Amino acid sequence: MADDCNDVARQIYSYLDGELTVWKRRAIARHLDDCPPCAKGFTFEVELRQVIVSRCRDEVPESLRRRVAEAIGDSGGEAAGHGGDEVR
Numbered sequence: 001m002a003d004d005c006n007d008v009a010r011q012i013y014s015y016l017d018g019e020l021t022v023w024k025r026r027a028i029a030r031h032l033d034d035c036p037p038c039a040k041g042f043t044f045e046v047e048l049r050q051v052i053v054s055r056c057r058d059e060v061p062e063s064l065r066r067r068v069a070e071a072i073g074d075s076g077g078e079a080a081g082h083g084g085d086e087v088r
C-alpha cells in the first residue's frame with residue numbers, strides 16, 4: 001500500500017494545518033491507525049512543529065534582541081569618552 005503512504009506523507013502538512021476536509025482527515029487518521037511507519041512519521045512532524053513553535057516564542061528574544069539592538073546603532077558608549085583622534 002505504498003500509494004496510501006505517499007498520499008498521507010504528501011498531505012500531512014495540510015492535515016496539521018487543518019486545511020483538509022473532514023473526510024480526508026478521517027482517511028488519514030485511519031491510515032495512521034493501520035500503518036505504524038506513517039504514524040511514527042506523523043508523530044515526528046507534530047513534535048517538530050512544537051519545537052519550532054516553542055523556539056520562536058522562547059529562545060529568540062534575549063540573545064537576538066541584544067544583537068539587533070547592537071546592529072541598529074548602540075555605538076555611543078565607548079567612543080564618547082575617547083577625546084577624538086581624527087586622522088586626516
Ligand SMILES: [Zn+2]
Binds near residue numbers: 004008031035037038
Ligand atoms: Zn502508511
